[in-house]
Amino acid sequence: MLDQNAFDMRKYISRNPQSVAVWIALFVLIVFGLLRYDNFGSAYNITSFLNYNAMFIAISVGMCFVILTGGIDLSVGSVAAFTSVVAAYLSPYGIEVAMPLAILSGVGFGLFNAVCIVFGRIPPFIATLATMLGAKGGSLVISGAQTIAVDWGSNFTQLGMEKAMGIVPWTIVLVGILIIGLWIVLEMTSLGRTILAVGGGEDASVMMGLKVNRAKVFAYALSGGCAGLAGVFLASGFGAGQPLEGVGWELSAIASVVVGGTLLTGGLGSIPATVAGALLLGLVFNILNFENGKGWISFSAYWQMVIRGAFLFAVILFQTRVMYRRPNAEFAK
């Protein structure tokens, strides 16, 4: 089932009016950065920015699928911490072994969420909250609450440092493939369309004979897998499995998805806009660093949280305006 209008700009805007805000904000912020700071557009800044934010982008796009089904996944941060420890333990066997197994362990947590939600009928908020606590406990138990150093002799650490064809770091290549793959899945496959339909109206989807349960299980397993990938990035980027990391990641990811214009009730949203949302929230931090470097003002790191919250607020205000104007009263409810 090919959606031929998927890449039509006007169709995109008319279908995702609430995503416009994030693109405008991202554009303004990038132009501002380019004009104000000399090294903002340097290859070094761009690659290190993308390298660092790759893990947040990964969990954000996974979260986007879950939110599109009308659910939520609070476990991603803890799962990423857990899989970073798994990846660190497996690093002596090389990236070929460590990465797939770490991602698989993330998928395992996602499947557990799915079983609780789809078959145990436990609300997503609660089920994934429990998994969050469980995964956090689990990662502390298997690591003994210590960071686990990766094996520097293996090729595991190359993930964050080696560059594909000498230009782009592998992390960015991987996350790029993930984004494009998931974009295609969402826009062009029956599975993706089912996910959108489930979020739009679950009862109606069931009555239409759509495979609702399969779509939900896929979304949670995917989110777990994306968290697993983020854990691999975390371990390779910092050279150690980090059982204490990941606190608050789930909420940053939700913020990225929401800033990207995806409705939290599900059924409406887009992968590129989610990525833009994640980039926007990351850019706030990047620009603050540059501003501090200029020496005019000295924002402490604590300001970034305040400013991120303010950004979220501004985007939400904008969204509610846009949605009120929509003739479809469903969104203004």
Next chain:
Amino acid sequence: MTTVTSEETMRTDYTSRLKDHGGLIALAVILVFNIIVTPNFLQTQTLAVNISQVATIAIVAMGMTLVIATGGIDLSVGAVMALSGALAPLVFLSDFGQAYPVLGLIAALLFPLLAALVCGLFNGIIVSVLKVQPIIATLILFISGRGIAQVLTNGNLQTFSNPEFSYLGTGKILGFPFQGWLALAIACLLFWVVNRTIFGRYLLAIGGNERAARLAGGPVRGVKIGAYVICSVLSGLAGLIVVAINSASDAARNGNLMELDAIAAAVVGGALLQGGKAPIFGAILGAVIIQLVKYTLLANGVEDEVALIAKAVIILAAVYIQQARKE
């Protein structure tokens, strides 16, 4: 045939009773287990320690219960705790607070609660007037509230020695911690509000069916804002208690992950996430269960990490049983 049916009714009667009083049964099991296994469990010292720790969770969980009763959720409670906890020492350590100790103390109690009230208004207005989903609306303050607290204190740990203020967290009445009595008093007050006032009736009506409540002419907006304001003010109070216990304010840690404990306590206590139920004493029961499980595991040398997993199992079990009861 008839015997089978009567046996079946008896069994369903029995299981439904089990589900209705699951929390109390769980509490009894934990208590019996502790009396047998944990050394020195039946001592007033143990009781006092547990009460002083459970009070803050219970106070926040009661506010959370009111918000959940409207069908909402408040993720910002921990951040509000950090904010109010950071403000109090700032006030009584200021020049004004040093010059007029009594006025300074009063201001150190009122000003943070006022700030918490503003946070509650902010949450409530975004939820009820702008119609933003509660998770997102309260996410704003969850992210930036703690940031504001850290900006105010420059991220520093504020230590102080102020016996009058510390009474909030270390004082004792009849041998039991002051904050335990405070939590009990708040519970009685909120129980009365929920069950005997118009505000309380509308609170439950909104959670039961918001449209119907609005069509019936109920002040839906005002009541919803009220629920968020109460929740925030109670969180602010809990933040003050934590600071008073430690004689120090750490904006990075005060109330960290409290939203999870509070939601867990409310749910274990019988609050329905869809709204329409506000079991105030249930929230206290939930907080006590969570605290006791934590204490049991720690007292028996089980690692803190395993306690997290136990908490996860309790939450899942509580909601699963709830879910089964609804069907």
